[in-house]
Amino acid sequence: MLTELDTIQTEALAAIRDVAEETALEAARVGFLGKKGRLTVAGAGMRDVPAERKKDVGQKLNEVRTAITSALEEKSAELIARRDAAAFASIDPTLPGRPLPQGGLHPLTLVLDEAVRILRRMGFALAEGPEIESEWHCFDALNTPADHPARNETDTFYFENGKLLRTHTSSVQIRTMEKEIPPVRIIAPGSAFRRDEIDATHLSAFHQLEGLYVDRGVSLADLKGTLEYFFREIFGSKTEVRFRPHFFPFTEPSFEVDLKLHAAGRAAKWIEIAGCGMVDPAVFTEVGAKRGDAAYDPDSVTGFAFGMGLDRLAMIMYGIPDLRLLIENELRFLEQFRG
Amino acid sequence: MNVSLQWLSDHIDISDYSMTRLDELLTFAGIEVEGVRSLPDHLVVAEILSSEKHPDAEKLSVCQVDDGSGTPRQIVCGAKNYQVGDKVPLALPGCVLDAGDGRTFSIREGKLRGIDSLGMMCSAKEIGLGEGEDGLLILSSSLVPGTPLGEVFPAVFELEITPNRPDCLSHLGVARELAALAKKPLKGLVHHGVSTTPVKSAAADEITLSSETCPYYTARILRGVKVTESPAWLKAKLESIGLRPINNIVDLTNYVLFETGQPLHAFDLAKLDGGIVVRAAAEGEKFLALNGEEYELSADDLVIADRTKAVAIGGVMGGEDSGVTETTTDVLLEAAYFAPAAVRRTGRRLGIHSDSSYRFERGVDPLQIAGVSDFAVQLILELAGGTADPELLVAGAAPAGPKPVALDNDYCRAVIGAPLDDGTIEEILSSLGLEKEGDAWAIPSYRLDLVRAIDLVEEVARVHGLDKVPSRTRATFSATSKADQFYDFLRSVQDRLAGLGFYETRNLKLVSAAQLADDLATTHRGMSPVRLKNPLNDEQDYLRPGLIPGLLASAARNQRFGRHDLRLFEAGRVFTATPKGEEIEHEHLALLLTGARVRRSWADSKPSLLDIHDLRGVLEQICPEGLNFVTIEDPRLLCACRIEIGAGKKAAAIGLAGIVPPARARELDIATPVLVAEMNLKKLMAARRGDPTHADLPKFPGSSRDVAMLVPRNLPAGAVADFLRAHPEPLLQSFELFDLFEDPEGVKLAKDKKSLAWSILYRSPDRTLESHEVETAHAKLLDSLRSGLHVDFR
Structure with a gap:
């Protein structure tokens, strides 16, 4: 099981790394962490783990979840930043200021x-x-x-x-x-x-x-x-x-x-x-x-x-x-x- | 008055004073030096001996000139207006000439296009003798080469003598002043206070005085005089101060005037029919003066007459037909005193300002009249021969001289604010010819201005100089005045408007009758514009009743220079008269907007035009207290509105706003709508809320409901707002119009309807409102609108 978890982690991180859009990132999240996601499904296997190994496997499970979650967050932040930057990328700040009426005293x-x-x-x-x-x-x-x-x-x-x-x-x-x-x-x-x-x-x-x-x-x-x-x-x-x-x-x-x-x-x-x-x-x-x-x-x-x-x-x-x-x-x- | 330095040197030796020092001495004694004409050293008369073309320069000539040294001097010259034999000014090496603008240049020996030039021949302009034509100044042929030009044109100061110092209107007077300032003695008399001629009281057929404006008249008869040209020295003296020589007798009277300050007049005795009569003129009496003009006199004018006719306007000007000419042999020399106010009145009414009237109207030394007559007679006998009657004919008495003036030296020190010791004060007064008599000072007869202690303090301050008085700074606390409050309010309005894109204008407060048609400020019946009695011209014959006429003129002027987008304002005083003719002054503020709402730019290449809602928006910015436009009928405006602050019974009308009729705007070449407003600034200030009072922030949320109402298109939004404001619902907190929809095509909405959408906020100060409470309140409002304003809802 530990091996399986390692594999999930490796594949998840690779999948997340290659994601280029927020929808794909969401799909990856669902694919690994959703109700039917691979980690969730693997986690359900805890029932079959012998009692003396439950602790180790549980710990591994948490580590893998944390790694995937943080990779997701990191990627999400990156994608949001990219989207924000793209939203303002076409702005030309060298244009003259938008004119306001100018006045003055005699x-x-x-x-x-x-x-x-x-x-x-x-x-x-x-x-x-x-x-x-x-x-x-x-x-x-x-x-x-x-x-x-x-x-x-x-x-x-x-x-x-x-x-x-x-x-x-x-x-x-x-x-x-x-x-x-x-x-x-x-x-x-x-x-x-x-x-x-x-x-x-x-x-x-x-x-x-x-x-x-x-x-x-x-x-x-x-x-x-x-x-x-x-x-x-x-x-x-x-x-x-x-x-x-x-x-x-x-x-x-x-x-x-x-x-x-x-x-x-x-x-x-x-x-x-x-x-x-x-x-x-x-x-x-x-x-x-x-x-x-x-x-x-x-x-x-x-x-x-x-x-x-x-x-x-x-x-x-x-x-x-x-x-x-x-x-x-x-x-x-x-x-x-x-x- | 022109004062010749050479002439002054008859009275005082000031050879050790440079022109600059003299200028300073006079300036800091209160005698303004308006101009100085002084020729530099090393500038002499030269005769042109020969002139040949410069071998290498088309426009230059090489001249040999006689500079008086005996050896010809070579000068290269560019002028063309001379002939060999002419006498011209020559600046020798070392001569420093004024280049204008406060700069100077020095003449040096040099070469011009390879030819030696040992000086410069000068034009009148180059040596400061006038703007004149180009080319060399050609001098009188009688001058001797080598003569310093300063002797030909002696230095002259143009002095402005203040009206309190008539004693300085003569060379003797200026010399007296310089003597006091420079602490130098006078060479001769201080004034002509002594006459040695026996006096004879004139018989009635000799002199009759019948007017108070001439209290004292003297005449001296001279017989067998020879009227000729004046000698050179006399002509030179008069010419040096800009007078034209006429003949020896006339020139002498002029000379004596500028020498002593006492005007004289010489009559041809043969042209007088009987003795002198000093009388008021007959109303409408005609008089031909020696300036060739005929004057119509009034009973207020004083004339010197013989038995049959006026021969002079007393103290002002002699007659054309009674003056001294070449055929004159016997002369009556008048020396008199005329009352200043009367001379001034006559001179002003007739528009005659003569050297005589200038002195009489300021006051002549009453005690030197007979002495000056003596002095003049002596000169006439010397220059014109003949004999003088042994006695001076006198009628009346000279006015008394000034009375002694007491001065407390402590008072003097207190006013000046400097610790002057008694010695300094007394030395200054003595130097001016005052004499200490106990506690008081005897005043010389020529100082008619010294009457009170403060007059003596002025003398001390003037001669001592303010530069020697230590500066002191002390202050008193001042409470804020009403004017301070208004100033601060006005400044805040000015700043706010400038921040909103307005330029402040200041138009002339005088307007033409035609401009009155643009006025909006006069709103009350019976009020009328204030007209000047003596306007300068018909462009400026009324005081502005309001600010719009000026703003429109400024707008029109800017249009002419291609400035079509304008936001202008002016704050200032306006003037009206009540039906009773009482003038009232108000402080007003006016705004004018026209053209594009924003400057055309990449951001908005077709900006929309300013409209009346922009105007109102601006006004709402400067009156945050809540402002209303109430539509009214006013033929001077389209969309005329009364500007009100506050609502209901407390509403105060403060001015008027609207659109200038396009026909008028087109006259001014303005093609866009011109929006204007004018209001009373003091009323605006009064309506302003005082210091803000803090209100607790609402503790509970409000709840808003939107309502779109269908109303007749001609129902003003203001009427709905008034209705909402008056609606007696305690929970109704505020409302705002957030949408206006009209369909001129009549497709989405009937043409005669419009939709107004309001957001209504309900709130209670003590609880969060339940939804049903809001619904109930809102339903009541809708019912009320339906029944009260007959509106439908969309």
């Missing part, structure tokens, strides 16, 4: 968002105000003389009811101080409007970012440190920043900020990027009169303000040569900023 949004992220880390909160403004918020409260040229109808858009389109986001300084008491530390991105013909460097509607910090003891040193930090975060820690004295009605002292920047392939050049200064005490006085309290008493608080053109910042950051590209919304342009 470069101005990207610039604004970078600025906002930096300034928020520096403790500024956002503020906003109307774009259709009163002359008081846009000019009077900002210490702009009644006959200042900026108020001309040739320069500023007006409405029949006397309101105007704000010419700068500085009006949000006033809007904020009307509502909030110091310390005030805000940034206000938004649209501003000037009566300019649209060309490569002018838009009748453009974007600014305004900043205001009012507190006790705010100084030019704070203004300088704040803007240096901000521009170095954007343009790199080695960026040179300089402050040129200038004049704005609503700040005193006032400065223009230049950055020394490299355009591609050119020598580094000073580029004007922002205006800033200490809030003119006349602005606090005007706000105080409107509020009817002493929250902005110019003898107790000082503040700095700054403003910059976001469109210009985008031009500088991305090397955009013509502002009109920013309002034409061509995919050929927008796709370049997909990020």
